[in-house]
Amino acid sequence: MKKILYLIGLVFVLSACSDFLDRQSLSELSSDTFWSSQKEAEMALAGCFDALQAEGLYFVWPGNWTCSPRELDCVTDDGFYTWDYLPANDIAKNTLTASSTLVSTVWKACYRGIARCNQVILYVPKMDPKAIDKSQADRIVGEAKFLRAFLYNYLTSLYRDVPLSLEPTATGHIKKSSKAEIIKYITGELEEVAASDALPVTLDDNAFGRITKGTAYALLCRIYLYNDMYAEAADAANKVIQSGKYGIAPKYDVLFSDAGTRSNEIIFSVRYSGLIKGEEGFLSLGNAYVWGPMNWLLPYKNLVDEYYYIDGKAITDPSSSYKNPTDFSTRDPRLKFNIITPGTWWGGWGTVDETGPSKGYYFGKWQQDDWDWYDSQDYYVIRYADVLLMRAEALAKSGGNKSEIINLINQVRQRPDVMMPTVETAEGTNLTHDQLFKVIQHERRVEFAFEGFRYLDLLRWKELDKAFARARAEGMGGAHTFLGAKNYVWPIPQEELDNNPVLDQAPEWGGK
Amino acid sequence: MKRTWHEKILFPIVLHLFIIFPMMSQTLKIEGKVTDTNGETLTGASVVLKGTTIGTTTDINGNYSFDIPIEKQQALIFTYIGYKTVEVNVLENQRRYDVQMEETSTGLDEVVVVAYGTQKKANLTGAVSSLHIDDVKDIPASNTASLLQGRMSGVTVSTFSAQPGKDNDVEIRIRGIGTFGNSNPLVLIDGVEGNMSSVSPNDIENVSVLKDAASASIYGVRAANGVILITTKRGKAGENRLSYNVSYGVQQATVLPQFIDSWQWATLFNEQSDAEGTPERKYTPEMIQKLKDKSDPDHFANTKWINEVFRTAPVQNHYISMTGGKNNSNYMASLGYMKQDGIVMGTSTDRTNFRLNADTKYIDMITLGMNVAGTYQKVDEPLNGSYYIFEQARTSRPSVPVKYKNGHWGVFDGNPSFTEPAKNPVFSSTQLANTDVYKFDGKIFADIEPVKNLHFKTNFAYQFNQSDYAGFSPVNAYYSAEGVVKEGGINLLDESSNKAIQWINENLITYYLEADHHIFNFLIGQSSQYNSYKQYRAHGEDFINNNVRVMNAAKITSAYGTMAEATLRSLFGRINYAYKNRYLMELNIRRDESSRIPKKNRVGYFPSLSAGWNIAEENFMKQQSIVNILKLRASWGQLGNQDIGYYPFAQTYRIGMNNYVWGNDKISGAAAVSVANPDIKWETTTTSNIGFDAAFFNNKITSTFDYFDKTTSDILLQLPISAIVGADEAPYVNAAEVKNRGWEASVGYNGNWGDFTFNANANLSHINNKITSVSGRKDWIQGWTINVAGQPIGAYYGYIADGLYTSQNQIDETKNLVGNVGIGDIRLVDINGENGEKDNQITDKDRTILGNPFPKFTYGLNLSAGYKGFDFAVFFQGVAGVDRIVMDYPIAGGSATNTMWNRYSATNPNGTYPRFGNGNYNGLTPSSFWITDASYIRLKNIELGYSFSRDLLQKIKIERLRIFLSAQNALTFTKIKNYDPEKYANDDRSYAYPNAKTFSIGLNFSL
The missing domain is CATH 2.170.130.10 (TonB-dependent receptor, plug domain)
Structure with a gap:
């Protein structure tokens, strides 16, 4: 009897031990111990780069949320959608609203990246100096500032005025800042990083993909140009050119394959590897998904016709020797590199014929005619040809040296395997700055087709109305009704307005 | 044998109170039979000589016999749980006492x-x-x-x-x-x-x-x-019984959407293509003619996919059990088997389960027992789930045939603008994934009674659940009607294993004290609980062929794993007090500590207090016989909720999911994907309840009524956060208060007229769900729903619709800033503006509450009747005062319903369904256009059975043999067309997988 009572007592006592209740996460790293080594700081930085591989930024897949810059090209006069549910198509169909998947997906992807950068920028400088070397900490913070500036530039290009969040926030309740304020802040910060020794000038092989001084100046050039700050843009471009670290790749078609990813023309790219699970790229996806060339995004004939005859003249130009519309071999070679034309042999599918919605034209850039799902094709974000043309454009817009402008354009069109006639030969001498600007516009369209530049170029040039008219004339791929100011700014996502009480919708979309 | 549950539970306990001693003095043999009021025998009824421990129990036929010492003025006490105790005087010259016992199932002994x-x-x-x-x-x-x-x-x-x-x-x-x-x-x-x-x-x-x-x-x-x-x-002592139940049924969808013919769909598709500026994709008049005249079924079919993937499916149940006991040891062993095919092709399950419950009185003081149960279940379903098949059947083009004449699965139709193959749901339903589920539950327990009425009870329970999933997606060859092979893709295998383990140890002390008219029950207890969860996933790609479906055969594999654990430690106590069975009181308290809550808030106390007054027991009520029971009850208490994940208080950095590539190498990334709240505390629910129980007319009519007020405060929730925070997951915060107020009533009637018996049970509940406060923000909106003070959780929210735009005038009149609208689009109403007044434009300020996602009333009605061997039961169940979204989504991507055919178009200007070609606006803008009253009444069960007469069966030593026919979900009354109304809140009805109606035949048999 007593024994039983003792036993009962024992059971009650035993159950009182205290660490039974203290449980830590078994799968994740806790904030109590994070930020304690250089390794962890670099992991957090990798997390910032990873944010670029998101739907809404540089991830592509023919899925419900894919809307990378390349997808945006296909709401313009460059191309169109056949899978009409894909989110960016709302622009072409005139069905864009604040509830559209497009506006919320891009918004979320950008701010997710910005939030990760904000963590690195705040916490890495606070780390114990014994845990991380000062120069390494500066480099990591510099790279995070680069990525943050990059994302804010993209956001302001699309949504114009957005909240400027610069530190980790638990609520995100931040008012809009004007586009000008944001640009002023991020360029100031990035100029400081680029001028300091935080970033390296060159990269070791195993660091390829990270940020250098040259990358920072290239981005600065783009931000300035997108904001009509021509002197600053030309200056930043010049720093890239003067660095001597970059050049024009000799072969255009090789550049847009796995073999081109390490070319010195690539200044900044979002990295992928088909050999690493979770890091695969899908830029070349076509055959494996639809048994033929990629068919959810298709080029307009209008883009095809933009490629000149080999004499450097537009095919509509009466002075051109252009005759045979089915002979694509006598056109600007970039046509065949960028677009699959009728009569082309496409492995595994056969000869492309003129059936289908695009009458036999398919995008060829990035594409491989194999059956692989995955590729190691990096998504190029800034390449040297872009820097050259950006400087040319900045000079043309600000009345700069004409012969330098022409020289810059010629460098791009006289890539060894392109070798289109020089500006002097094709378009002539004595061109006005305005005419040179038109030449640059043409050059950008044919050089960067399907790389995700067209939509943003049209926005900053305020030429979306003309592009819509050209698309409409094609008679397919969306209504393309030009709606005025509404077409030049995206609405802030309704979801964000609902969750952020201090935020107002853009005036064009019913806000203040 | 008619038996109720409490007889079966309490019987072994009661039995042990009567210890049978051998008789030393001169004795007299007494015998007899015990039956209930219907003449059915009662097995295991106890018969005791009053004032002694001499007695026995009735056998399987209700008979008893035992010896009593010869003394004057003796009496026999017959007791049986659920029946009124009967006392019979022993007469000098009578040896046989047959007793009829009256049931008190609704009475005081229940x-x-x-x-x-x-x-x-x-x-x-x-x-x-x-x-x-x-x-x-x-x-x-x-x-x-x-x-x-x-x-x-x-x-x-x-x-x-x-x-x-x-x-x-x-x-x-x-x-x-x-x-x-x-x-x-x-x-x-x-x-x-x-x-x-x-x-x-x-x-x-x-x-x-x-x-x-x-x-x-x-x-x-x-x-x-x-x-x-x-x-x-x-198991119960003295009742060794073998039972077998079997049933076989067929199931059908309660309702399936009615789809229109393929030419009609193509017409809608053409209207949409015109509106969207893609006329090159249209079906030509020749194609539509072919769809109509069915002259080229390989290219222009008329497939009603929904009818192709739904089927009539069989279900069978087998259950065999053995129960019994002797010498203070009881057992119950059962084995069940269920095999069911689903109403959607490709779905099925197969389940085997067993259970063994055993207990024994080890020595007088100690009872030991154990429960062991296990389940093995195999679930087959199409890859990506049955929902995917339903979705494909709704969205695949009806112009594609199920199969071509050449025997291959149809994926193309004759419209050349569709170059990618359609999803063929019938084909998809042949590609299966399967899950194996293993469950083990075990518990051992002991009950020690060192002194009378003082029990120490201890138990240890262990639970193990594992489910293993494997889904193989083969490389598929696709064909056109011409037989051209298009093979593509990569084969994939996904496997995952989820393991959950729980153990719990409980120790209780109870003491029962009775003095005069005072009865006390004390309970004090302690428990410790541990839960852990572990998941392992593997993914393989590019297999040698489609037949070797193991990870080793994959070219590329990858693996993921995660685990978590939680603990809970508690102390609790209870006191019950009753005075003369009239005045009742109960007091409870529990102290919990959970690992899910940060240390500073870890301890929670949950008290409760309740009282009752049995008015019918009062002397002044003894005069009348109409009211048998009348009891008033009142209670108040607090409860908690800790279901907020495992470590919601700790800021963590996720690893392994946010990697990048520098050089050629994978760089492991880390990202703060969730936001922590270190101040998190319990969610507390406070409930007050008043009610009464009553029984009238000799317990023929019973009723219960409760009114309650349940307030949950400090509700833990993840308020949707601004994307600017950058987290994938919002933090849990103690932020809201919700009130559920309502009443519940149930009424029962049972009666019999000769051989005819009749039972009715009805219940009705009313609930008013309301958010009373949300701290930190005014409201939050997620798609179609809003959470705001004064409205129920997840109230439907959006614009008020006034039919469709029928003229350009209407469009110009009020500027619609929500979407780009045309004639035939849903016309929204301007009710508000920036300054709280109508501003003649439609903006997000014009949104308002559109409907209630909670049924205001839920009810059930069960009627059963018996006549001789026949029994019959019907059961109705329903809800009222609830709204749902019924949309059909106005996009002609695939099949379309008859509702969609009635769309607005140039050729059908009186159509009431929105036009095609602006689906994003019409379908994705929440508006009252799509909200429907979703009340329903459903004949949940109807059953007719026949039990063969006992006399007949006894000859062949069979205890019970009953055959029955039954139907479940046989009839439904609702306003919702095409879809099943029954489902939880916040869901578009048009995506709901319908319920099944089942017609069964079966047999109950016991020896």
Whole structure:
């Protein structure tokens, strides 16, 4: 009897031990111990780069949320959608609203990246100096500032005025800042990083993909140009050119394959590897998904016709020797590199014929005619040809040296395997700055087709109305009704307005 | 043998109170038979000589015999749980005493299973519903939760899908929902936290639902959503019985959407293509002609996909059990087998389960026992789930044939603008994924009674659940009608294994004290609980061929794993007090500590207090005989909720998922994907309840009524956060308060006229769910719903629609800034603007409350009747005052319903459904256009049985033989067309997988 009572007592006592209740996460790293080594700081930085591989930024897949810059090209006069549910198509169909998947997906992807950068920028400088070397900490913070500036530039290009969040926030309740304020802040910060020794000038092989001084100046050039700050843009471009670290790749078609990813023309790219699970790229996806060339995004004939005859003249130009519309071999070679034309042999599918919605034209850039799902094709974000043309454009817009402008354009069109006639030969001498600007516009369209530049170029040039008219004339791929100011700014996502009480919708979309 | 659950539970205990001594003096043999009022024999009734311990129990035929010493003025006491005690004087010259006992199932002796024990219903002071197990015991149910639907007031059950093996897809709500997170009640199977799907419906002896805080607060932090106590059957001494139940049924969808013909669909598609500026994709008039005249079925078919993937499917249930006991040892062993094909092709399940419950009186002082149960279940479903098949059937083009004449699966039609193959749902349903589920539940327990009425009870329970999933997606060859092979893709294998382990140790001390008219029950207890969860996933790609489906055969593989654990430690106590069975009181308290809550807030106390007054026991009520029971009850108490993940208080950095590539190498990334809240604390629910129980006219009419007010405060929720925070997951915060207020009533009637018996049970519940405050923000909106003070959780929210735009005038009149609209689009109404006044434009300020996602009323009505061997039962169940979204989504991507055919178009200007070509605006803009009253009444069960006469059966030594026919979900009355109305809140009805109606035939047999 007593024994039983003792036993009962024992059971009650035993159950009182205290660490039974203290449980830590078994799968994740806790904030109590994070930020304690250089390794962890670099992991957090990798997390910032990873944010670029998101739907809404540089991830592509023919899925419900894919809307990378390349997808945006296909709401313009460059191309169109056949899978009409894909989110960016709302622009072409005139069905864009604040509830559209497009506006919320891009918004979320950008701010997710910005939030990760904000963590690195705040916490890495606070780390114990014994845990991380000062120069390494500066480099990591510099790279995070680069990525943050990059994302804010993209956001302001699309949504114009957005909240400027610069530190980790638990609520995100931040008012809009004007586009000008944001640009002023991020360029100031990035100029400081680029001028300091935080970033390296060159990269070791195993660091390829990270940020250098040259990358920072290239981005600065783009931000300035997108904001009509021509002197600053030309200056930043010049720093890239003067660095001597970059050049024009000799072969255009090789550049847009796995073999081109390490070319010195690539200044900044979002990295992928088909050999690493979770890091695969899908830029070349076509055959494996639809048994033929990629068919959810298709080029307009209008883009095809933009490629000149080999004499450097537009095919509509009466002075051109252009005759045979089915002979694509006598056109600007970039046509065949960028677009699959009728009569082309496409492995595994056969000869492309003129059936289908695009009458036999398919995008060829990035594409491989194999059956692989995955590729190691990096998504190029800034390449040297872009820097050259950006400087040319900045000079043309600000009345700069004409012969330098022409020289810059010629460098791009006289890539060894392109070798289109020089500006002097094709378009002539004595061109006005305005005419040179038109030449640059043409050059950008044919050089960067399907790389995700067209939509943003049209926005900053305020030429979306003309592009819509050209698309409409094609008679397919969306209504393309030009709606005025509404077409030049995206609405802030309704979801964000609902969750952020201090935020107002853009005036064009019913806000203040 | 008519028996109720409490007889079976309490009988062994009662039996032990009567210890049979051999008789030394001169004796007299007494014998007889005990029957109930219907003449049915009562097995195991106890017969004792008054004032002694001499006695026996009746055998399987109700007979008894035993010897009594010869003395004057003796009497026999007949007792049987659930029946009124009978006292008979022993006459000098009479040796045989046949006794008829009257049932008191609704009377004072009825016993209810409550937390950590049982209690006389008469002494209950909390709100507890018990399932009338007799009403459901013969229903051929494949899952346990569905048995509860509509049977008890205050308990709402909705089944999400009729897919076999998805028992967990059942939503059970007790008195509404009081939280934004997990609102599932705590389910305790023989006292151990578990899932309803792990107990076979046939093994269930009793189900009690603890609805108010007074009855549930002893379960503390797990009890906020109510508690369901399931007791499984145990063996009884002297009753060795072998039973076999079998049923076979066929199932069909309750309702399927009516799809229009393919030429009609093509017409809609053309209208959409014109509107969207893609006329090159249209079906030409020649193509439409072919769709109409069916002259080229390979290219221009008329396929009603929904009819191709739904089928009539069989289901069969077998259950065999053995129960009995002797020499103070009892056992119950059962084996069940269920095989069910789903109404969607490719879905099926196969389940085997067993249970062994045994107990023995080891020595006088100590009772030992164990429960062991196990389940193996195999679930087959199409890759990506059956929902995917339903979705494909809704969105695939009807112009594509199921198969071409060449025998290959159809994926192309004759419109050349569609170059990618269509999804063929019939083909998809042949590609299966399977899940193997293994469950083990074990419990050992001891009950030590060192002194009379003082018990020390201890138990240890262990639970192991594992489910292994494997889905192989082969490389598929696709064909056109011309037989051209298009092969592509990569074969993939996904495997995952989820393992959950739980152990719990409970130690209780109880003491029963009776003095004069005072009765006390004391309980003090302690428990420790540990839960862990581990998941392992593997993914393989590029297999040698489609036949070798193991990871080793993959070219590329990758693996993921995650785990978590949680602990809970508790102390609890209870005091019951009754004076003369008239004045009742109960006091509970529980102290919980949970690892899920940060240290500073870790301890939570959950008290409750309740009282009752049995008015009918008062002397002044003894004069009358109309009211048999009248009891008033009142209670107050607090409950908690800890269901907020494992470590919500710690800021963590996710690793392994946010990697990048520098150089050629993978760089492991880390990212803060969730935001932590270090100040998180318990969610507390406070419930007040008043009610009464009454019985009239010799217990023929019984009724129960409760009014409750349940307030949940400090609700833990993840308020949707601004994307600027950059987290994938919002932090949990204690932010809101919700009130559920309502009443529940149930009325029962049972009567008999000669051979005819009749029973009726009806229940009706009303709930008013309302958010009373949301701190930190005014409201939050997610798609179609809003959470705002003054409205129910997840109220439908959007624009008020006034039909369709029928003229350009209407479009120009009020500027619509929500979308770009044309004639035939939904016309929204301007009700508000920036300054709270109409501003003649439609902006997000014009949104308002559109509907209520909670049924205002839920009800059930069970009627049963018997005549001689026949029994008949019908059971209706329904909800009223609830809204749902019914849309059909106005996009002509694939099949279209007859509702969609009535769209606005140039050729159909009087159409009432929106035009095609602006689906994003019409479909994605929440508006009252799509909100429908979703009330329904459903004939849930109808059953006719026949039991062969006992006299006949006894000759062949059979105890019971009954055959029956039954139908479930046979009839439904609702305003919703094309879709099943029954489903949980916030869901578009047009995407709901319908329920099944089942017609069964079966047999109950026991020896």
